[in-house]
C-alpha cells in the first residue's frame with residue numbers, strides 16, 4: 389500500500405505515504421507524528437494537541453465522548469448553544485446524551501446567537517438535572533466571538549468542563565491578544581486548521597487544556613481512533629506538521645501585514661453603505677439588507693465576477709480571509725463591491741430577517757429518531773412530523789429541526805427562509 393506506488397496521477401502521490409517503517413502511526417504516535425504533535429502542543433500551550441485528519445467533526449465527536457465518559461452518568465446532560473454544527477447532533481445521537489439548549493434571543497440569526505456568562509449561569513442554576521458539560525461554538529459562522537473567559541469562570545465555579553467548537557478560530561492563538569479558547573479557560577476545543585491556516589482540507593486539532601480532567605488526556609487518543617479511519621492521510625499529517633513552522637515563524641508577520649489591508653477593505657464597504665457584522669478578524673460578514681438587497685444576490689454578483697464567498701443567505705454574505713489573502717485580492721473585491729452597490733441598491737426594501745426559532749417540542753431522543761426508519765417529504769407536508777436527521781444547508785450545517793423534534797409552523801417558515809424544500813422525517 390498505497391496502490392499508486394508513489395507515481396503521479398493527481399500529482400501529490402509521491403508524498404502520500406502510509407504507515408511504512410519510520411512514518412509512525414497516528415493512533416499510537418510515538419515517532420515522528422508524536423514529535424510533530426508535541427510541537428503543536430507547545431505552540432498551543434495545551435496538555436496535548438492531537439491531530440485529526442478528519443476535520444473538527446472527529447474532534448467534536450471525541451471531546452463529547454470524553455465528557456460523557458467522565459460524567460459518571462448514564463445519560464448526561466450537555467448544555468449547548470443552539471447554533472451547534474450538525475457534528476454535535478450526530479454525537480448526541482450516537483453517544484445518547486441529553487441536550488439542554490441555549491436558544492437564540494428575539495431576532496437573532498440561527499447561525500449567531502450571543503451567549504453570555506449570565507445566560508450560562510442562569511441555565512446551570514435553573515436546570516433541575518445536573519449538567520455534565522457546556523458546549524459552545526465560538527467564533528460562530530457569522531464571525532461573532534463569545535466572551536469565553538467570563539463563561540469559563542462560571543463553568544469552573546460549577547466544576548464542569550467547557551467544550552468549545554473553535555472550528556473557525558485556530559489562528560486566534562497567534563493574534564495579539566491571544567483569544568484562543570484554551571487560553572481563555574476552555575477544557576477542550578477543536579480547531580479546523582484547514583479553515584484559516586494553510587493546511588489541507590480535513591486537517592484539524594483536538595486541544596486538551598492543562599487543567600482538564602486526567603481522563604481526557606488518558607483517553608483522547610483511544611477515543612479518537614475508535615471513530616477515525618485506520619488510514620489517516622499522511623498528506624494532511626504532513627500539512628499539519630508544516631503548519632507548526634508557519635505558526636511559529638510566519639503567521640504573526642503575515643497577519644500583522646494583512647490587518648491594515650482588511651481594515652481598508654472594511655472601510656470601503658462601510659463607505660458604500662454596507663453594514664458589517666461580527667468581530668472575528670478573518671471573517672467579513674456583510675449585511676446585504678443595509679443596501680436593500682440580499683446576501684444571495686450579492687453572492688451571485690460576486691460569482692459572476694470570479695469571486696466566491698464562503699456563505700450567503702437572504703440577509704448576510706460571509707467572506708473568509710486568511711494570511712494567504714493578498715492586498716490585490718482585497719482591492720479587486722472592493723471594486724466588485726462598488727459595482728454591486730451601484731447595481732443592487734434598492735431604496736426602502738424590507739429587512740431580510742429570518743423568523744426567530746423557538747424551542748421545538750421533542751417527541752424522541754436524537755438517538756431514537758436517528759435509529760428509526762425515515763422518509764423524505766416536501767416541507768409543505770412536514771407539519772407535526774418528527775425530524776429524523778438534522779435538516780441543514782451546508783454551509784452552515786446548523787440544524788433548524790434537531791433529530792427527534794416535532795416540526796412546527798415556525799420551523800417550516802425557517803426551512804423556507806433557508807431555501808430547504810424537503811425534510812427527512814421519522815417514517816409514520
Ligand SMILES: Cc1ncc(COP(=O)(O)O)c(C=O)c1O
Pocket residue numbers: 442443444445446473475525528529553555556580590592783784785
Ligand atoms: C462551526 C463549525 N463546526 C464544525 C465544523 C466541522 O468542521 P470540519 O469540516 O473541519 O470537520 C464546521 C464546518 O464547516 C463548522 O462550521
